Amino acid sequence: MAGHIQDRWYKTETGPEGKSRRVKSDRYGSGLRYRARYIGPDGTEKSKSFPDRQKGRADKWLSMIEADMTRREYIDPSAGRTTFRQYGEKWLTSQTTDMTTRTAVEVQLRLHSFPYLGSRPLDSFRPEHIREWLSELERVLPMSSYRRVIFASVSAVLTAAVEDGLLAKNPCKSSTVRAPAPGASRVRPWSPQRVFAVRTALPARYRAMVDVGGGCGLRQGEIFGLPVDEVNYGTGWLHVGFQVKDMGGQLVFAPPKRGKERDVPLSPRVALALQRHSKAFPPVAVTLPWLRPDGPPVTKRLMFSLTGGGPVRRTDFNTRAWKPALVTAGVIPEPKPRERYQAAREHGMHALRHFYASVLLDAGENIKALSTYLGHSDPGFTLRTYTHLMPSSEGRTRNAVDSMYEGADSAPDGPQTAQGE
Helix, strand or coil, X not given: CCCEEEECCEEEEECCCCCEEEEECCCCCCCCCEEEEEECCCCCEEEEEECCCCHHHHHHHHHHHHHHHHHCCCCCHHHHCCEHHHHHHHHHHCCCCCHHHHHHHHHHHHHHCHHHHCCCEHHHCCHHHHHHHHHHHHHHCCCHHHHHHHHHHHHHHHHHHHHCCCCCCCHHHCCCCCCCCCCCXXXXXXXXXXXXXXXXXXXXXXXXXXXXXHHHCCCHHHHHCCEHHHEECCCCEEEECCEEEEECCEEEEECCHHHCCXXXXXXXXXXXXXXXXXXXXXXXXXXXXXXXXXXXXXXXEECCCCCCCCCCCHHHHHHHHHHHHHHHCCCCCCCCCCCCCCCCHHHCCHHHHHHHHHHHHHCCCCHHHHHHHHCCCCHHHHHHHXXXXXXXXXXXXXXXXXXXXXXXXXXXCCHHHHHHC
């Protein structure tokens, strides 16, 4: 057996005749009587105390420790008492992914997992705790796709805890735990009526954002970071080279997603909307650090800004402007008093990019060009995302055959002749 059991109520001493004998110690009758002691894999002594009449439990605990060491499944009891929040916060600081991704994961953990799981010690996790948490999460977050993302983040933390020796198994991977189902894979673009209803419901200084999103396909951050000198009314092109990003609460200028700068055709109607917007709300010079909160300052005259002249922040805009506009346009229900707006990821500003893609595909634009305008790194991704919006092959086949018959109707041996044979 690994280690031994110390009885702290008794001690061994040598009597007058030179024989060893057990006598009561100064601790007799007070405190936990038995202390199970062993040497851990790191060479340090570990222990756990048990009350009087529970020596059997102490022996059993030591046997389990020995078995875990043999199976190489040993977890240091003191390390296992680390809470999910303590380990999760440490895990977040060690991530080397893009800062925007780290910020998104941090928000998921702080809002939707730490309040429920944060105080639980890692070594106490069981599949039932994950099932209960998922049930509560479903109650507050109707969107299955977002719950799936949060679940994946929690599972990643627990997997790291397993690999660091703080947890024996990841309860998220239990056969009795079902990850939230993925959301609907098909994009359902808004109708023009919905697009313009939301545009009308927005505050006047933000309405032209809808023209840039729905008429040029820019992402939300790219709209917020659009400099006025990147809009070339003379040539009919709009250059996408900047975005405003939130880096842990600090706004910065950054290149577009994956560094994909691009030029997008600027339609005359969108150009007119931007000219009218600039006249009503003159561009404002905004200075932000480049790429990181401690990056060098960069100044741009932005097309869109706050009433006081500062840059637009995503969270504030979504809560105070975008979601109220969705309510007015009938896209989401009005929240009850003291309740938040309904989670509406599928109705975020990204819906304007989907609308833009649907308009171009309906007009016959090819996938490669659309991929370039959207800033996708792979046309294959664009095809997989929007293939169901393309005119169907069977429709093209019917039109092609009809055109052939229309051309053959006037020929001496046309379809009429074939029908008589």
